[in-house]
Amino acid sequence: MEHTPLVFKYAEIREAGGHREELSLEPALYADAFEPQVKLKKLDLEMDFSVGGDSILLEGRVRGELEMECSRCGEPLTRVFEDSFDEVYPDTVEYIDTREAVRETAALLAPLKVLCSDNCKGRCLVCGIDRNKATCSCRTDKASPFEALRDLKVEKPGKPRKKKL
Numbered sequence: 001m002e003h004t005p006l007v008f009k010y011a012e013i014r015e016a017g018g019h020r021e022e023l024s025l026e027p028a029l030y031a032d033a034f035e036p037q038v039k040l041k042k043l044d045l046e047m048d049f050s051v052g053g054d055s056i057l058l059e060g061r062v063r064g065e066l067e068m069e070c071s072r073c074g075e076p077l078t079r080v081f082e083d084s085f086d087e088v089y090p091d092t093v094e095y096i097d098t099r100e101a102v103r104e105t106a107a108l109l110a111p112l113k114v115l116c117s118d119n120c121k122g123r124c125l126v127c128g129i130d131r132n133k134a135t136c137s138c139r140t141d142k143a144s145p146f147e148a149l150r151d152l153k154v155e156k157p158g159k160p161r162k163k164k165l
């Protein structure tokens, strides 16, 4: 068994009657768990092992500092996200290997969407200007819902719809 701070000897924790561990993990080792646009800056872990009758319960908490892009305007932002996990290890194991549980929990920290602010105005769809920082005079009226309706009416039945770009 390779040496890693995330693998424990079952017997040692049982003899000690439990164990608590707090550590910071090397973010680079978890970078591949995230989408390329998500940067992991910091990853902290808390683990509490409680000894039961014929098993050991692990309650873990993962806290990650992530640099992401605002889903509306694309500006970088840094936020801390955390989540917890529980694992039960039966008496039959020699080692308690928490690596997978930690990695899986860390990977799910990043939300699909994040906003720099609830009021983020996003970018102009025409010129791409960041509307939080500047204004433009592009026409932003959206006629598309009505256009789509008109297309629907002239469409012949049974003909596959072509996606308009």
Ligand SMILES: [Zn+2]
Binding pocket: 070, 071, 072, 073, 074, 075, 115, 116, 117, 120, 121, 122
């Ligand atoms: Zn934004």
Ligand SMILES: [Zn+2]
Binding pocket: 124, 125, 126, 127, 128, 129, 136, 137, 138
């Ligand atoms: Zn514009």
